[in-house]
Amino acid sequence: MSEPTNPTVRGTAPTAGPQRAIKVALIGEGIGPSLTPPMHEREGAAHGLDYTYETWDLLALDLPATAIGDLVAKAQREGYAGLNVTHPCKQLVMEHLDELDPHARRLGAVNTVVFRDGRSIGYNTDFTGFRAGFAAGLPEAAARLDALAITQIGAGGAGSAVAYGLLSAGLAALTVCDVDIARAEAFALQFRALFPGADISANSHTEAAVRAADGVINVTPLGMKEHPGTSINTAWLSPRQFVADVVYRPLATQLLTEASALGCPTLDGGRMAVNQAVDAFTLFTGRAADAVRMRGHFLDMIEHENARAAEGAAR
Numbered sequence: 001m002s003e004p005t006n007p008t009v010r011g012t013a014p015t016a017g018p019q020r021a022i023k024v025a026l027i028g029e030g031i032g033p034s035l036t037p038p039m040h041e042r043e044g045a046a047h048g049l050d051y052t053y054e055t056w057d058l059l060a061l062d063l064p065a066t067a068i069g070d071l072v073a074k075a076q077r078e079g080y081a082g083l084n085v086t087h088p089c090k091q092l093v094m095e096h097l098d099e100l101d102p103h104a105r106r107l108g109a110v111n112t113v114v115f116r117d118g119r120s121i122g123y124n125t126d127f128t129g130f131r132a133g134f135a136a137g138l139p140e141a142a143a144r145l146d147a148l149a150i151t152q153i154g155a156g157g158a159g160s161a162v163a164y165g166l167l168s169a170g171l172a173a174l175t176v177c178d179v180d181i182a183r184a185e186a187f188a189l190q191f192r193a194l195f196p197g198a199d200i201s202a203n204s205h206t207e208a209a210v211r212a213a214d215g216v217i218n219v220t221p222l223g224m225k226e227h228p229g230t231s232i233n234t235a236w237l238s239p240r241q242f243v244a245d246v247v248y249r250p251l252a253t254q255l256l257t258e259a260s261a262l263g264c265p266t267l268d269g270g271r272m273a274v275n276q277a278v279d280a281f282t283l284f285t286g287r288a289a290d291a292v293r294m295r296g297h298f299l300d301m302i303e304h305e306n307a308r309a310a311e312g313a314a315r
Contacts, residue, residue, distance in 0.1 A: 021050040021051075021052070022044065022050065022051045022052070022081045022284065022285060023052045023053075023054070023078075023079065023080045024040065024051075024052070024053050024054070024080060024081050024082050024084070024284050025053065025054040025055065025056050025075060025080060025083050025084070026053070026055050026056065026083070026084045026085075027056045027058065027068065027071055027083055027084070027085050027086070027089060028057070028058065028085065028086035028087055028088070028089060029057065029058045029059050029065070029086075029087060029088060030057065030059055031055050031057050031086060032055065032057060032060075034055065034086075035273070035298060035301050036053070036084060036273075036277050037055060038053075038297070038301060039274070039277050039294055039297050039298055039301070040053040040277060040280075040281055040284075041053050042294075042297045043277075043281055043289050043290070043293065043294050043297065044281075044285070046290070046293060047285070047287055049285065049287075051285070056071060058089075065088045065089050065092055066092065068085070068092050068093045068096060069092075069093075069095075069096035071083075072093065072096050072113060073096075075113075075115070076115050076120055080115060081114070081115060081284045081285070082112065082113050082114040082115055082280075082283065082284045083112070083113040084111060084112055084113075084280055085110060085111050085112070085113060086111060087157070090109040090110055090111055090157065091108060091109055091110075093110050093113065093122065094108075094109075094110050094122060096120070097110065097120045097121065097122040098119040098120045098121065099119055099120070099121040099122070100121070100122045101121065101123045101124065103124055103127065103128075103164070103168070104122050104123050104124040106164075106194055107124050107127060107160060107161070107164050108160075109124055109126070109157065109160065109161070110122035110123065110124055111123075111125060111126050111276065111280075112124065112125050112279070112283055114283050114284065123279075123280075123283060124161065124164075125275075125276040125277075125279035125280045125283070126158070126161035126165075126276050127161040127165040127168065128165065128275070128276070128279050129161075129271075129273070129274070129275035129276030129278070130161055130162050130165040130166075130246075130271075130272040130275070131165035131166070131169050131275075132271075132275040132278070132279070132291065133267070133271025133272045133274065133275040134165065134166070134169075134244070134267060135169075136271065136275075136291070137244075137267040137268070137271045138215075138242050138244070138265060138267050140265075141214070141215060141242050141265070142169070145169050145170045145171045145172065146170045146171070146172050147172055148171060148172055148173070148215060149172060149173035149174075149175070149199075149212065149213055149214050150166060150171060150173070150174055150175070150213055150214060150215045150216070150217060151174075151175045151176075151177060151203075151209045151210055151212070151213035151215075151216050151217070152174060152175070152176050152216075152217045152219055153177050153216065153217065153218050153219065153220055153231040153232055154176075154177075154218065154219035154220035154231065155176050155178040155180070155183045155184045155186075155187035155202075156220070158246050159176070159187065159219035160187070161272075162219050162246065162272075163176070163187075163191055164191075164194070167191065167194070167195040167198055167200075168195075171198060172198060172199065173198065173199035173200070174191070174198060174199070174200045175200075175201050175202070175203050175209045175213065176188050176200070176201070176202050176203070177202070177203055177204070177206045177209050177210075178202075181202065181204045184202035184203075184204075185202040187202065188200050188201055188202040207233070207236050210232050210236040210237065211236050211238075213241060214240075214241060214242070215242040215243065215244065216232065216237065216241060216242075216243050216244070217243075217244040217245070217246075218230075218231045218232070218243075218244070218245045218246065218247070218253075219246050221247065222247075222255075223245060223247040223250075223253035223254055223255050223256075224247050224249060225249055225250065228254065229254065230253075230254050230255040230258070231255065234255065234258040234259060234262065237258075237259055237262055237264055238264075239262055239263030239264055241264055242264060242265040242267065243255065243256060243259035243264045243265075243266050243267070244266065244267035245266075245267070245269045246269045246272055247269045248268060248269035248270040248273050248302070249302075249305075250306075251268050251299075251302055253269075256268060270295070270298055270299070270302070271295075273298065274291065274294050274295045274298045275291060277289075277294060278290075278291045278294050
């Protein structure tokens with residue numbers, strides 16, 4: 001496995017060749033409700049492309065996560081432009097690829113696979129997606145990351161992408177809190193090795209870490225419809241801090257709603273969800289996706305979901 005000599009990054013997509021039917025797919029478990037396929041297809045239509053995005057749900061197909069190698073080979077054999085990969089295959093897929101973008105290799109996770117010139121290339125658009133969403137949604141904080149200290153709640157997979165996105169953009173200091181302090185400490189150790197110039201630590205005293213931060217980011221599932229609540233006590237927050245969440249169902253989580261009421265600038269989880277799709281679309285098609293338009297697609301779908309839920313509750 002090698003690294004591509006000229007990895008594609010935001011804004012430097014390869015030139016699109018002759019127009020053809022473009023097929024991509026999402027592989028993971030329980031992915032039926034994903035908004036990524038319709039986001040991609042709407043953007044493809046806006047570009048006048050014959051663009052199809054499928055879901056290959058491992059649970060529906062009765063396949064184990066270890067089948068990812070066979071599925072990558074099948075997609076490549078059948079002429080797919082690429083794949084998005086989600087839980088539980090982001091690490092497993094790496095050994096089945098010909099090349100890895102250097103950032104995906106360092107991060108240790110791939111969520112986007114592109115088939116190009118007979119080779120399979122792995123990228124990570126989760127971290128670029130969060131970084132771009134942060135810059136768009138919290139521009140003042142993004143402009144001074146090199147002077148900020150941020151506390152991140154959670155040390156799981158989403159947390160890795162968020163931390164990598166911020167640190168690669170120049171974040172000065174990151175404190176990681178997790179209910180499993182050993183996991184938080186291992187996380188901090190990993191990222192200190194990747195970013196030796198930054199101040200990265202784990203803290204078992206969440207209240208102190210939150211109060212001392214310039215901004216707080218939730219990367220846990222808390223706040224989802226299935227996991228209501230908040231990962232911190234919002235009484236610890238003050239208006240001088242920004243608050244971000246990676247949860248986007250609901251878009252206005254309890255954490256963001258309470259933080260906003262306190263006067264904190266906030267960043268919703270839809271920013272990361274949209275911008276990872278923006279970067280993947282560009283990689284798949286060679287065309288620069290319109291991030292504003294794709295966020296419009298996303299917000300429209302969320303609004304329709306909420307309207308259907310309200311109708312169902314009223315019956």
